[in-house]
Amino acid sequence: MHLHERVRSLTQGTPRPGPVVYWMGRDQRVRDNAALVHAQVRAREARVPLVVAFNLVPSFLGATLRQYDFMLTGLEEVAADLEEKNIRFYLLRGDPAKNIPAFVREIGAGALVGDFEPLHIKQGWKRAVTRTITIPFDEVDARNIVPCWVASEKREFGAYTIRNKIHRNLDRFMEALPSIKKHPHRLSHARHRIGWQELREGLDVDASVAPVAWIKPGERAALKRLRAFVRYGLAHYESDRNDPAKDGQSNLSPYLHFGQLSSHAVAREVIASDAPKEAKEAFIEELVVRRELADNFCFYNRHYDVYRGLPDWARTTLDKHKRDARPHRYSLQKLEEAATHDDAWNAAQTEMVVRGKMHGYMRMYWAKKILEWSPSPTAAIRNAIYLNDKYELDGRDPNGYTGIMWAIGGVHDRPWGERPIFGKIRYMNYAGLKRKFDIGAYVERQLKASSSQSNIR
DNA sequence: ATCGGCTCGCGCAA
């Protein structure tokens, strides 16, 4: 068991006798949650109650009702499951930098545990909390199979530089986590009632981006989809995943993003399945190497979502081409309306707006075209992130930032033949889509989906 | 259909 390697101390503090508080962040689940396990271990050792607190912020990096609804429905399930384990769940609202220290004081907490998140806004919250509290505060990497700081101590250049570092640690960290046990010590405070429905209805967020009906939020729904994918989809994953005209992807990313599903659970099911070895390897590569590389990029590069964060060679070449003529130029509004001359691009944009999830291959094409049609790479990155974060269920994720930075800025990629606008950034064009896929079928499907209301709840 | 070139930085072997 290597739980201690997943934990790093944000502040040693002075332990007190009170309950252990797990401040739940991006790992919104009860099963396979190393942060929750660590918190319970601490609480059992100290013979004190265990409490989970989630801090809901009134707005978060442009999140819309679609994403808030998905998250809150999942949290409602978490709260009920924790209750059965004798673990109290609190929902706080407002600024976590104020709320968490106040909450810790109010219930007389003895120690604080958080889950690891590389996004700067969340690291900022944790820094502020660390400065205010006096009790110990541990951070646990509950998302990555190989903890981010164990896999590598620096920003990796590409997948090939991190792959070995992950694989040589993989078996060790694949060991199953203990399950959460019924907690022996009960909190004496009065029960905290949460009006989930009122909460959802009272949110002051952009409600024009509606929840979607094709995917059900929550830990149980996530496990169900995982098992269906492993049974029916995994065998064809390698051959079908990159074809936008096929339904070859796992569709697990919304669950993984909100931590309703753990990489551990997914990897375990995939490894145990009898799918062909190649399919399993291809999937594990995506699930583990690529996702954990994205966390590495964001954790070790504070400019993970802006032009400055691109590699030197990429900025040099993009700078050289920044005054190149742009034969097609679209405003953010035209992009958002899917009103370009390119029907495949419009279909991808529509898929994202209607469904909350664009096909993975099209995400690359989509972002590269935004570079081609924008006044500058800076604007391209900004607008791609804006759209991604507004509509995708898995917006605001290290994967999303890294993917956009890969497509527009050559992150984790290599230089390719020089051409206008792109410079040496890898280029993609419509002819490639036509050559490789039945792109007409993809366009057709998105048109149909957008004209029906079946995807809107 | 398939192959090599495009071109930079990193890891690793030597």
Added chain:
DNA sequence: TGCGCGAAGCCGAT
């Protein structure tokens, strides 16, 4: 120090 190689690319030559 040199060599091999890299997320999905394109393009032209065969």
